Amino acid sequence: MFNQKLYVVAFATILTAACGSDSSSSDPQPMAPDLSQGLFVDAKVTGLKYDTATQSGFTDEGGYFNYIAGEDVTFSIGGIRFPTVAAKELLTPLDLFNTDNIDDIEVLNTIRLLQSLDDDGDLSNGIQIPEVVHQLASTISIDFNDPNFIDELSELIELSGVMNTGFVSLAEAKAHFLDTLAQYDITPAQNCGSDHPMVGYSGTFTTFSHDVAGTATIVDNCTIEVTNFSYDGGGPDVYFYGAIDHAYAGADAFSIGTQLTGTVFNDDTVVLNLPSSKSLDDLNTLSVWCVDFSVDFGSLRFEASQ
Known part of the structure; x- marks a missing residue:
């Protein structure tokens, strides 16, 4: 005698297996990114x-x-x-x-x-x-x-x-x-020209306090190199400052480079890049300047090399 119940169960089992087989073959697992x-x-x-x-x-x-x-x-x-x-x-x-x-x-x-x-x-x-x-x-x-x-x-x-x-x-x-x-063969870009008449000018710091000493030379239109630079690191809020005729407390004076406070220099070389808003037309003197007390620790005037 035909067992209808047994037939239905067997058919459902086969159908389920077949569906599972088709699903696994048609839906590959995603690969993890490298x-x-x-x-x-x-x-x-x-x-x-x-x-x-x-x-x-x-x-x-x-x-x-x-x-x-x-x-x-x-x-x-x-x-x-x-x-x-x-x-x-x-x-x-x-x-x-x-x-x-x-x-x-x-x-x-x-x-x-x-x-x-x-x-x-x-x-x-x-x-x-x-x-x-x-x-x-x-x-x-x-x-x-x-x-x-x-x-x-x-x-x-x-x-x-x-x-x-x-x-x-x-x-x-x-x-x-x-x-x-x-x-790693990485060369920082050199984007400054060298056509300004002050390129090549230099000066030597006159020492007023904190053992400031050294020589500054204008390398190109936006770079000043300070060689044999010494400073004892004293004084609050100290920067290199550029100005016309030593007017470092004036409205047109400006800081150049990072803050010097707390850093001791001993015959070091420091490379200064002028701020993008300034040019060599904006200075002919340079100071190690204490902003808080408006004190010149040492300064120089840029002049043509002899």
């Missing part, structure tokens, strides 16, 4: 926190971080966050601020901070940022264009236990970064 590695350098930086949409961690001993093509990456030290940029195979502080100007104030502040936080103070073996630095900086946020950047973060370096007890000098930080860029 993981890429990027390298962050001002020397190879180890222990720098990074975050992308899918990846997070700390740069490894080679300075590498993980990302998926098309993602952005944000680097940070505790609460100190660097600008978010498109992740790629090689990133430097120039990329973070979308510039090729090594004298950009944000770039200079970044390289000084990274180098100063190196655990053993030996940049030849890379930059190692210890975990304690992230903990100490957990509540810190700062603008890399802040004129008080060095003062604001000096305590972090003092408390971190790294080899440096203060910020590395501007000249040292820049020289090291230039060497690193050269290793």
